[in-house]
Amino acid sequence: MKSKCFFSHEDISKKIIRITGISGEMMYLIKGSKRNVLIDCGVGIGHLREYINNSIGIDADSVILTHGHIDHIGGAAEFEHVYINPLDNELARSYMTKEKQLAHLYMCGIDSKNFEVEDYCEFKGIHFEDIIPGQLIDLGDVKLHVLDAHGHTKGQVAILIPDERVLIAGDSCNSFVFLFLQEATTVKEYKEMLEEMRRKTNGSYDRVLVCHGSGEEDKDIISKVIDVCDDIMGGRSDDIPFSLFGQSGYIAKAVGENNVRLDGGSGNIVYNGVATV
Numbered sequence: 708m709k710s711k712c713f714f715s716h717e718d719i720s721k722k723i724i725r726i727t728g729i730s731g732e733m734m735y736l737i738k739g740s741k742r743n744v745l746i747d748c749g750v751g752i753g754h755l756r757e758y759i760n761n762s763i764g765i766d767a768d769s770v771i772l773t774h775g776h777i778d779h780i781g782g783a784a785e786f787e788h789v790y791i792n793p794l795d796n797e798l799a800r801s802y803m804t805k806e807k808q809l810a811h812l813y814m815c816g817i818d819s820k821n822f823e824v825e826d827y828c829e830f831k832g833i834h835f836e837d838i839i840p841g842q843l844i845d846l847g848d849v850k851l852h853v854l855d856a857h858g859h860t861k862g863q864v865a866i867l868i869p870d871e872r873v874l875i876a877g878d879s880c881n882s883f884v885f886l887f888l889q890e891a892t893t894v895k896e897y898k899e900m901l902e903e904m905r906r907k908t909n910g911s912y913d914r915v916l917v918c919h920g921s922g923e924e925d926k927d928i929i930s931k932v933i934d935v936c937d938d939i940m941g942g943r944s945d946d947i948p949f950s951l952f953g954q955s956g957y958i959a960k961a962v963g964e965n966n967v968r969l970d971g972g973s974g975n976i977v978y979n980g981v982a983t984v
């Protein structure tokens with residue numbers, strides 16, 4: 708079947724499967740005894756529901772969107788229930804366009820000529836249902852804790868799965884956090900969120916799963932990124948100019964190839980050059 712070539716998957720644990728889409732974007736399928744839920748749904752190239760049915764052999768009728776960016780929401784129309792923090796509703800609607808989809812593919816160096824019209828997911832008929840930080844989602848023998856993780860976007864959430872000792876951070880905290888787009892918060896507000904997330908999740912996970920790069924970060928990535936926030940606010944950042952699609956920012960810690968930090972540290976932030984306002 709044609710859609711198969713757009714995705715691949717691997718087991719993370721007995722209950723968690725990582726699915727990778729065409730631009731390297733990652734989603735997580737959580738298998739519960741009562742129901743299965745997908746966390747994020749990629750950029751919308753290829754038909755994900757069909758892939759889950761045919762290649763993984765189960766079904767999921769619901770998707771939780773960690774935030775409103777196109778590489779996380781593109782396949783939403785294939786699911787009966789689409790959950791998102793209402794603070795990101797408007798952002799998600801603004802990203803659900805063919806233009807944003809193509810822009811993302813271009814940024815990832817993917818030639819859209821490779822795709823047929825039927826490979827693109829549609830954005831019609833999507834009804835968002837609210838998901839609120841603090842909510843508990845019961846899948847039977849596995850429970851998902853929805854956490855506030857705002858900063859990258861105002862409505863970003865992370866999912867803690869204590870039963871699996873896993874934190875799914877989405878784009879909220881990783882080795883190269885984007886905090887320079889219009890929808891991001893200040894570094895100060897972001898740091899306060901990270902401190903709260905660290906406090907709430909302390910001792911309840913061993914693995915941090917993310918949606919880009921290798922898909923996994925060090926267990927102490929939250930503390931590492933908090934240190935970067937402190938360096939920015941304390942005037943100790945390198946501030947290397949960076950730009951993407953007409954929006955510009957600064958990379959807090961100088962990097963070499965593959966965005967590896969030159970000082971040997973881990974965690975990094977691209978921000979708009981203003982730490983607190």
Ligand SMILES: [Zn+2]
Nearest residue numbers: 774776859878
């Ligand atoms: Zn994002």
